[in-house]
Amino acid sequence: MHRTAPLAPLLLLLACGDGQPLEAYNLVDESEVEPGDVDPRDPNTTVSNRFLFDLDRNLTMNAVDYDAANDELVINNLPFDGPAGRYDRIGGLPTDGTTDIAGLYASRETPTTGQVQSYAVFLRSDELEATAANGAEWIGFGYGGANLNRERFGLPDGGEYVYVGVYSGMRSFDDRGGLELVTGETRLLLDILDLDPSGTIQGSILANIEGRSTSPVSGTGPAYALPDVVMSRIDFTTETGAFEGGAVSTFNAEGDEIGSGEYEGLIAGTNGDEIGAFLSMEGVAREQRISYEVVEYTYTETVTTDVAGLPLIQTITRTGSASALDQVGTEALQARADRRETIGQLTVDTSGFPEGYEITSSGFETATFSTDYDARELGVTITGQVRP
Numbered sequence: 001m002h003r004t005a006p007l008a009p010l011l012l013l014l015a016c017g018d019g020q021p022l023e024a025y026n027l028v029d030e031s032e033v034e035p036g037d038v039d040p041r042d043p044n045t046t047v048s049n050r051f052l053f054d055l056d057r058n059l060t061m062n063a064v065d066y067d068a069a070n071d072e073l074v075i076n077n078l079p080f081d082g083p084a085g086r087y088d089r090i091g092g093l094p095t096d097g098t099t100d101i102a103g104l105y106a107s108r109e110t111p112t113t114g115q116v117q118s119y120a121v122f123l124r125s126d127e128l129e130a131t132a133a134n135g136a137e138w139i140g141f142g143y144g145g146a147n148l149n150r151e152r153f154g155l156p157d158g159g160e161y162v163y164v165g166v167y168s169g170m171r172s173f174d175d176r177g178g179l180e181l182v183t184g185e186t187r188l189l190l191d192i193l194d195l196d197p198s199g200t201i202q203g204s205i206l207a208n209i210e211g212r213s214t215s216p217v218s219g220t221g222p223a224y225a226l227p228d229v230v231m232s233r234i235d236f237t238t239e240t241g242a243f244e245g246g247a248v249s250t251f252n253a254e255g256d257e258i259g260s261g262e263y264e265g266l267i268a269g270t271n272g273d274e275i276g277a278f279l280s281m282e283g284v285a286r287e288q289r290i291s292y293e294v295v296e297y298t299y300t301e302t303v304t305t306d307v308a309g310l311p312l313i314q315t316i317t318r319t320g321s322a323s324a325l326d327q328v329g330t331e332a333l334q335a336r337a338d339r340r341e342t343i344g345q346l347t348v349d350t351s352g353f354p355e356g357y358e359i360t361s362s363g364f365e366t367a368t369f370s371t372d373y374d375a376r377e378l379g380v381t382i383t384g385q386v387r388p
Helices: 009-014 324-328 330-338
Strands: 049-052 063-067 072-076 086-092 101-107 118-124 128-135 144-150 160-173 176-191 201-216 229-237 242-251 257-268 274-284 287-307 310-323 358-370 374-385
Touching: 049 257, 049 274, 063 118, 063 128, 072 101, 072 118, 072 128, 086 118, 118 160, 118 176, 118 374, 128 160, 128 274, 128 374, 144 257, 144 274, 144 374, 160 201, 160 274, 176 374, 201 374, 229 257, 229 274, 242 274, 257 374, 287 324, 310 324, 324 330, 330 358
Parallel strands: none
Antiparallel strands: 049 144, 063 072, 072 086, 086 101, 101 118, 118 128, 128 144, 160 176, 160 374, 176 201, 201 229, 229 242, 242 257, 257 274, 274 374, 287 310, 287 358
């Protein structure tokens, strides 16, 4: 099939349990995929190979394969990431030993192909593979997706279990370009027996993602901490070890929800040795509470007045106050917040105070600044069972 060269980048931006082996589509070259190999409407045809797929939300990724010989990913159905859909490894990700491979990958670019850069995170363990991907240069959330692929499934004996592991994801933004890498640690709980079964629905799973931090995939730009993700309690299906429809949330320091979404996943391993999940979450890109100094001060001023033709010299004590928030200005601070810079603590600039001033009181107050736009996070986690 003849392919024309992509449009200029600016125009692109404005367009805005079953014991079976890993069941990826095993694509080598997207240009060789025949119609019917991949269902363009819903790739979720087997329980052990699950996709975060929703065409209405531009979650279009419908096939992913790991080429171990070359340490590359082959991803299908993300626009302008190259005709072969090949992603090269450009860095590693934190790991606690749960995963054998945890890497950051970038789509391959040539002078005439792969003109809109996409990135992917990939986690691989004994029982699971997990991938999240997204384009970096779209004005808006862009095109992406997530996948969880399982080797085998069996439930552990009845009881309660703790799982820990790594989390990673991609964050894009709803009215601007750019893409961020997110990493964190997951702590997950599994209760086989409670809640009581209702047909094939049984048990409970819940989790937290802690220590989340973000940095630009390009390597330049701000890095900062993010609030924990709370993953609500969810049942699993005893026949397949699958769970879906779980809610995820993040909260600010006041306890208000500032991000929400959903998650689903799979229990994996012959004895439920691992549990993996993917999530999608949207909310305020960044909210930060800053502290700013407020001071009061006194100073003396010599005033000369004319009284009956004679000079009267008086020394008068005056008071003043200053706020670091006012000195910097809320508009300037909002601009910094929208650039996702860490503002931190602001102190009063005393350089403009009168000569001989004396500070009589000083304290700090707080204010909250949020970005004027939202972020979408597509993330994956693999956790391993903690042994007694």
